[in-house]
Amino acid sequence: MSAAPARRTDLRYRLGLNARAVVGRSYPRIIGANREPSWIVFEAFLPLLGIASYVFIYQAFGTRTIAAIVANDSLTQAEREAAIAGAHLWVNALVATVVLGGTMVAFWLNVLWSMASQLYWEKEIGNLQLYMMAPMNRMALLGGMAVGGMFMTSVRALSTLAAGVIVFGVVFQVADPLSLLAVFFVTLIALYGMGMMFASLYLLWGREAWNLSALMEEPIFFSSGMYFPVGGLFKIPGWGPAVALAGSLVPATLGLDALRQLTLGPASQAAILPLAPVSTELLILCVLAVGFLVLARYALAYLEVLAKREGKLTSRHQ
């Protein structure tokens, strides 16, 4: 038997192939997903309602504190004004904490329900077998999904952030925009790397892995401190620090903590209870990003072979 004439397999060809695959796979999320204007209601406006409940609680605490300060006759006018300004700063820091957390929730939900479970949905609609039959690298497929998801969710998250700033009057102070960008992007890479790793599990377990996502959603909202300063968990004796450390394995936890530190200025640090210095958190995020991507690469290769052996790359009805 003679093989058919060879097609290109050189490095340049492979790089081009995989770059095109990333662009191709990200296209439906970047272009297609924004064709339905209803996303503005569902993904930018509705999340504000969840954020609002926490904001109102923190604002109520602030109002009580300010009322107590005003009622305190022992304070001089200057001391009273300083205490009220401090209370406002504290409330602003907590509200900003919630708004930033609500923004990061968009990414976490996208990673958990869209990125991780995407291959399951692709299988259901019949795309997966076409993807797996194509010559592109599987990481290019996941990379395309991640790039598209990051872009799409960034648009939604920024909308939520802008709406949060306007509606709740949050004031941010960014002294180091470069660090802010670095933390943001490394957090996203680590977070989507984690999503890519989960995605490979869905290849094999499909709908059964759905339970894992459901299982992870709420505990990680809590342990990552999406709506409160995660450092607060260290104030809880016993299980608090353990939960915070476990939550730190999810890149959103450290990323969010660093973003809060970088956007709220030194005067608010006491309110947001940082876990660790930004540089330490950035370093850990870099390690997590590389680690998750490497794990995703090997998990996907291993589970693809397993899925091919068990006949799970394609739907039974196809």
Added chain:
Amino acid sequence: MSYAVETRDLTRVFAGKKHRFRRKRTADEADEHLGPVTALDGVSIQIREGELFGMLGPNGAGKTTLIKILATLLLPTSGQAFVAGHDVAKDPFPIRQRINMVSGGETSGYGLLTARENVWMFSQFYGVPSRVSKARIDELMHVFGLWDKRDAKVRMLSTGQRQKMNMIRGFVTDPDILFLDEPTLGLDVNAARIIREYVLNWVRSQKGKTVLLTTHYMAEADQMCDRIAIIDKGKILACDTPEALKRMIRTETTFRLEVDAIRDTASFSSMQGVKNFSLTNDIGTNRSHLTFILEDEGPVAEILSLITSQGKKVHSLQKSEPTLEDVFISMVGRGFE
């Protein structure tokens, strides 16, 4: 001889279903539980480069399983399969560069993208430069009569239009080997004709292009294929040109009868001279269509007598040239329905 596809004693067994996170089955459910299923059982075929090769068989015969193995989506349990000279289990990358696959009733793509965008997206996974891809898509959209719908969102397309889009997806990457798994399933006559004509022209007009077509439409296989393998229950029963297959039963006689709806056919099986027969009931007309493969014309009188003795009327009796369906009935002892 250069083979585009070759399989050697290919076997694929699907294990019974396991549910890791589900409750234990009740006794009744356990009874219904399916054990291992042998989808392919020692299949050996060779498909030459430039050939339009058909796999003809009923649902569940193993056609799709074979295509999935050849498309590197499934590993064989035992045996070997080579596509373009490369082992599907050990060396999938060069195979994937050369193949594409289109299935009937496929629902792939994204509803929010247009037909053109969907095909373009899939072409990117094969590294086709955008300029080349877009030019090919436009050309194919014209050929398949989808030009007017090129910018329609996929979710707005009809089944036929969607299948035409899938076919364009299959051709846009310029594969050397194309797997077509019942590509005209559920399509109207016109859409099916356009697809058949294009596939035929594609194979005939270009050197080295190979198609493996699975179908259970006899006429489609007869009209299109250079050679046909008849497959049932995972085994290849025969493999030859359509003419040669029909010649195999030309010494036999085929009779078709239309009679009042008949249920009891057990007596036909034991009748001397009846090699095989099939029965199709038409609920609309309340009639049965019987096809008999006979060793000679001898048993006809006895068959008619048996039918009329049951009080059933014979509406028509026709002696006909053997078709591929007759070949299948002759080999398997039943039709596709």
